Amino acid sequence: MGLYINKGKHPAVFKNNRKITEPNQKLLRRDYLTELIDEQQQANVSLINAIQDMKHQFLNQEVVQAGHLDKITSQLNELRTSNLRHKEYEEVIIDLLKTQEQLQIQLSEKISKHEAFQTEVLTRLDQQEALTEKIFRQINHIRSILFERTNYLAEKIDEGYKMTSSYVYKLMTGSEQPIAFYLMNNNKQKNK
Template sequence: MGLFINNNNHPDVYRTKHKLNTPNQKISRQDFLSDLMNEQQKANAALEKALSELGMQTQLQEKTQSTQWNNVGEQLNDLRNQLERYEKANHQLVLQMNEQLELQKEVAEKITKQEEFQGGVLQRLDTQEALMDKISRQINHIRSILFERTNYLATKIDDGYKLTSTYVYKLMTGSDQPLTFFLMNQRKEENQNQMD
């Protein structure tokens, strides 16, 4: 530090007009041990301050880590609880899926039985249709036979009636003319009477 001269109040103090011979100190005594101890005290004070700051930082860091570990523990507990809930939900879902598979299996078996039953019904319907066709053909055959027999019987009955009528007419009139000839003549007479 340089020499202070108060120019306002005392301008002449510590001021000379002569040339100074510098340096004016011939001997300098230095106590290395004192200097070393002073340096050591300064170093110790700096170290103590650094250790104190380090301790405060360590405490702050421990507090922060403790808070973080507590948060991590809470998150792990929440995660464990969620996992347990998910496991229960998955277990329920697996049970429901197994029940659904059983129901689907039963439905598939019922559908298979229904298809077999329908196949049997269709087969029976085909058989029934074939039988109906056969019965229809038989009925048509019987109808044609009945028609032929009825026609044959009607012809026979008509022939028998004519013979019987002719025989009875011959017995009653003594005429050899057939009854049909007599009936034809009678119709002609009736027609002539109506025209007159």
């Protein structure tokens, strides 16, 4: 914007007929404290924005992890319930086997009179043994599933932890270097 000269009322004010030599400014005052405060405020705004972004991502990750945890909890509860049922079945079968062993002792004493009844009892024992083997296979299968699920969950939690810690480390240091190298360098410097 140029200099305004009111030619109607004050035509001579701010008017110079001579040539102006440049530069005509002899003194420049800089307020370093104000500049520093302005830079600090800009840095604070950037930091607050980064923290807000990180908080938003953390909350999203927390929701995702809560969903995973709910699924895992329900699966574990189902496995526990199934395990309890199988234990009850095992106890019932063990009780039945003990009872049939007693019957066999009694039947062996009366074998001459009860051959037909003994054949039926042996058939039942065969069926019970097959059922017992089936239950033991199911229990082993459940154990292997539980082991696989536990390993899977541990790997997922470990991956989530590594991703979160790398992201936080990157935000805090601005370095693309993994956090493991940072910790190794700190240990080397402490040893020196």
